[in-house]
Amino acid sequence: MVKNIASFITLALTICFILSVSFSSDETVDLSKYSTKGLDLNYTVRDNTNEDFNLLASNESFSPYLGKSFVGFKEALAFKESGGDYFSVNTFGYLGKYQFGKETLRMIGIKNSVKFLKNPKLQERAFIANAERNKWILRRDIKNFVGKRINGIIVTESGILAAAHLAGPGNVKKYLRSYGLDNFADGYGTTVREYMKRFSGYDTSFVKPNKKAKAI
Structure with a gap:
């Protein structure tokens, strides 16, 4: 036990000696060696304002x-609708992603449908406004109806909103209230x-x- 205490004291004294030598040194650090003068500094800092909405209303890769x-949900629906192509126009004249x-x-x-087709962020806002x-x-x-089974399918809110995007809310009402x-x-031919x-x-x-939801 006494031997262990002596070893501990010796170790502590050694550490104190090393620290005292380090801090008592007169050597100074020449910071000029680390100057950024002449370097091309170009930093981009992400703006986190409205981060959730920006994530949802962007054309970044996810x-x-x-x-x-x-x-x-929205990316899966977009893939089914257009393959995720913002500039797609189908044979019936439906536009965008x-x-x-x-x-x-x-x-x-x-x-202005022409400007709409050229504006991915507006298309994202349109999707959210229409869903609201x-x-x-x-x-x-x-x-x-959520939680009920119709035509062998459990009805969910996301299923209802996706179907409303496809067929319009009126046709979804008819489907649900007629029990399929x-x-x-x-x-x-998509149902x-x-x-x-x-x-x-x-x-x-x-x-x-939101009864009065608008994209603009």
Whole structure:
């Protein structure tokens, strides 16, 4: 025991001696050696203001492992609609990454479809505005039908919103209130039921019901 205490004291004294020598040195550090004079300094600092919205309303590349997040929802829907192409126009004249019709664009405040097609951030805002408007229109149906099984599919909020993007909220109401008998299909044969199934179970709590939602 005495031997251990002596070893500890010796070690402590050695450390104190080394520190005292280090701090008592008269040598100074020549900071001029580390000058940044003449260097091309170019830093970009990310602005975190409205970070959540900027993440959702951007054309950045996202990880494919988005799971059932809202970003995962909108990117999966965009891939189904257009392959994620902001500049896509289909044979029926639907526009952009999310394939908007001109009438729907007018309802959310967008009158110039040419400018819309050239503006990815506006397309992202349009998607969110349209989802908010649809969620307000379908708020009672979301409350009444989520969790029920229709045509073999468990109804979820994300499935309802995806189907509303495809077919419009009115056709989704008809589908739900007829318990799947009135199953709208678009020009390519894609049905409300298909979107209900494909986009089931995503987190769409980010979308707030808004009767007057506008993209502009």
